[in-house]
Amino acid sequence: MSDQNIQLNEDGRLKHFLTIDGLNKTLLTEILDTAESFTGVSERTVKKVPLLRGKVICNLFFENSTRTRTTFEVAAKRLSADVLNLNINTSATAKGETLLDTLRNLEAMHVDMFVVRHADSGAAHFIANHSAPHVSVINAGDGRHSHPTQAMLDMFTIRRHKGEFTGLRVAIVGDIMHSRVARSQILALNLLGTSEVRVIAPRTLLPAHVRTMGVHVYHDLMEGIKDVDVIIMLRLQKERMRGALLPSEHEYFQLFGLTQARLAAAKPDAIVMHPGPINRGVEIDSVVADGPQSVILQQVSFGIAVRMAIMSMTMGAQAQGGAR
Amino acid sequence: MSNARQILIRNGRLIDPANAIDTVTDIYIADKRILAIGEQPEGFVPGRVIDATNKIVCPGLVDLSARLREPGLEHKANIGSETKAAAKGGITTLCFPPDTDPVIDTPAVATLVIRRAQRERNARVLPYGAMTQGLAGEQLSEMVALKRAGCIAVTNAYMPIANTLIERRALEYAATFGIIAVLRPEDRHLRDNGCAHEGPVSSRLGLPAIPEAAETVAVARDIALAEHTGCHVHFRSLSSGTAVRILEQGQQNRLPVTADVAVHQLHLTEMDIEGFDSNCHVQPPLRSLTDRDALRSGLAKGVIGAICSDHQPHEPDAKEAPFPATEPGISGLETLLPLTLKLVDEGVMPLTTAIARLTCGPADIMGLPYGRLNTGASADICIFDPDKHWIVTPQNLISAGHNTPFLGWELTGEVTHTLFEGNIVFERKE
Incomplete structure (x- = not known):
């Protein structure tokens, strides 16, 4: 029943973008190259290209988000698509029937693409499996599973600063267990040929079998960031204290917080990244977040x-696939 | 003159593990009971002759866990629909967990269920009584009254008792009256909101995970309490190799502890949830290949004494949601026998052992007089063609629930006739 490649059409082109899992280096590189060609658009006076004119893109957010939803909206508008924004309170629609019903109703409005965020792992796959054949689905974060567009923009940022991935050491610090961003980053970094991917966290914040994902595990920040080219800090949510995963923010910062002094253990030209929003003084010191090595706003x-x-590639795949 | 109440099953390969019989012979049935095996009794004139040439004739299967969804969850299934599916699967005795609505925690509900099944006359339905009132894990239920009403044991179903003191009291009280305690061993805190085995697949898919320790901690605790109270504890649906090992030690120490396993646990693993297949969302979760192999070997050795369907029919909506939001469970009555026969094909155990785990194994655990073909016993009989191949499709399932990950599988072994109390309750039309 399981189909890892529901995101590809019969020609191997992107139809949906749900997870990095099951994709290949060529495809990821193509995304990065295509993104490169779009960076100029933002600097023009008329910040639009007509690629998706007449298409309807629906931002279907079952979880709160401002930044991700906004950047998806801006991206869609720069491609000249029409955008619908739906923020659906998950507590009111906790059951799958409602999710399917919502989907059917929107499909009736001839939506061409869903950008989906949902609190359950697997929600984007579910929606892709139940959408009409002409609809593309982009995962904007599902539970702890996947946030592949975030991972790709992180890869883009790394490539801009470091060039090739071969030879790079990248450390991801913090709450890997609950992070869909980290899961997608690990997959993307490994696919792109990164020499070494490290995760740094106490065991309570690591998935039990994280090593099987192709990472080196460190429990000491200084050891873990030694000689790395890239440091990715993850947001620490306050709920983690209540769930007895950590004793206190204070102790966490003492052990895993990134300060200027600790940053010296990494390579001198190491960049510091964070998917945001940042908790100043919890996982990262303000001096580092605003410092010269930080690329957080570029991300x-x-x-x-x-x-x-990603939007133009998935919609392009539709046209070529002849689904209409 | 022929007698309609007399049936002859002729020339079948009779396998009755309880009596160590495996031979081609005839069975004579009269007045709901097995009259004789082999020699035709004097004056026996059958009203019906079933030719069982090249077929296997065995005791009707005994399933220690099948949810029939009635009362309260009739939108999923009902006693009529599910006992028909049982008959098609060769199952003649079904044990029925109390997590209905209302819960089977009073004799009235137990009686209702038993009477309802008696009217259907497709299979014997034996309820478990709730161990605590409302399955809330706080106050003991009236276990003796439940037993008198026909409950074969008590259980708290999927709501394991969190408070160890209450668990101790429940086992002590049950032991006083010789009532078996059926426990689904799971530490609720360790399970948390998990929906998949804590392993490489859940790590990658980001599914909230249930560690093996959620089961092993509970098995160890419950075995200690079985030793302390002397209560016969039966573990429902083991999922981990470590639990099998702990159980085996308990049995070697002569403690009254037994176990069963759901048949899907013997074929599927965590790998099957790839792609978020909600039909593979089960409780306890599908674990690793090592666990699956340990369950198989525990079953072959007899540490695990029974295979059950763990039948949980659902309406389609229950599985139409993102994986963690779906309801766990598989509709399994109609695939219990062929999936067990598949273990024989794969060399896990000989055919007679496999049949024992579906018949006298579960019956002996619960102290039931079924699952055997003794002369004078109730004529509960399953006849199947061991070589018939068939493909599982929604069209050939008659259970109200079509939620099974085995759709599309080619299975071998198909029931041709099921007799329950001497009546033919299922007959395959060719």
């Missing part, structure tokens, strides 16, 4: 070009 602006690339 946000590259996010638009990368999402334009």
Whole structure:
């Protein structure tokens, strides 16, 4: 029953973008190259290209988000698509029937693409499996599973600064267990040929079998970031204290918080990334977040070009696939 | 003159593990009972002759866990629909967990269920009584009254008792009256909101995970309490190799502890949830290949004494949602026998052992007089063609629930006739 490749059409082109899992280096590189060609659009006076004119894109958000939803909206508008924004309170529609009903209703409005965020892992696959054949689905984050557009904009940022992935050491620090971003980053980094991917966290914040995902595990920040080219800090949510995963924010910062002094253990030209929103003084010191090695704001602006690339590629695949 | 109440099953390969019989012979049935095997009794003139040439004739199967969804969940299935499916699957005795609505925690509900099944006359339905009132894990239910009403044991179903003191009291009280306690061993805190085995697949898919320890902690605790109270504890649906090992130690120490396993656990693993297939969302979760192999070997050795369907029919909507939001469970009555026969094909155990785990194995655990073909016993009989191949499709399932990950599988072994109390309750039309 399971079909890893529901995201590809019969020609191997992107139809949906649900997870990095099951994709290949060529395809990821194509996304990055296409995004590169879109970066110029934002700097023009008329910040639009007509690629998706007449298409209807629906941002279907079952979980709160401002930044991700906004960058998807900006990306869609720069491609000249019409955008519908739906924020659906999950507590009111916790059951699958409602999710399917919502989907059917929107399909009746001839939506061409869903950009979906949902609290359950697998929600984007579910929606892709139940959408009409002409509809593309882009995963904007499902549970702890996947956030592939975020991972791709992170890859874009890394490539902009470091060039090739071969030879790079990348460390991801923090709450890997609950992070869909980290899961997607690990898959993408490995597919693109990164020499070494490290995760740094206490065991309570690591999935039990994280090593099987192709990472080296560290429990000491200084050891873990030694000689790395890229440091990705993850947001620590306050709920983690209540779930007895950590004793306190204070102890977490003492052990895993990134300060200027600790940053010296990494390569001198190491970049510091964060998918945002950042908790100053919890996982990262303000001096580092605003410092010269931080590329956090660039990530946000590259996010638009990368999402334009993914949207146009999935819609292009539709046209070529002849589904209509 | 022929007698309609007399049936002859001729020339079948009779396999009755309880009596160590495996031979081609005839069975004579009269007045709901097995009259004789082999020699034709004097004056026997059958009203019906079933030719069982090249077929296997065995005791009707005994399933220690099948949810029939009635009362309260009739939108999923009902006693009529599911006992028909049982008959098609060769199952003549079904044990029925109390997590209905209302819960089977009073004699009235138990009686209702038993009478309802008696009217259907497709299979014997034996309820489990709730171990605590409303399955809330706080106050003991009236276990003796439930037993008198026909409950074969008590259980808290999928709501394991979190409070160890209450568990101790429940086992002590049950032991006082010789009532078996059926426990689904699971530490609720360790399970948390998990929906998949804590392993490489859930790590990658980001599914909230249930560690093996959720089961092993509970098995160890419950075995300690079985030893302390002397209560016969039966573990429902083991899922992990470590639990099998702990159980085996308990049995070697002569403790009154037994176990069963759901047949899907013997074929599927965590790998099957790839792609978020909600039909593979089960409780306990599908675990690793190592666990599956340990369950198979525990079953072959007899540490696990019974295979059950763990039948849980659902309406389609229950499975139409993102994986964690779907309801767990598989509709399994009609695939219980062929999936067990598949274990024989795969060399896990000989045919007689496999049949024992579906008949006298479960019956002996619960102290039931079924699952055997003794002269004078109730004529509950399953006849199947061991070589018939068939493909599982929604069209050939008659259970109200079509939620099974085995859709599309080619299975071998098909029931041709089922007799329950001497009546032919299922007959395959060619």
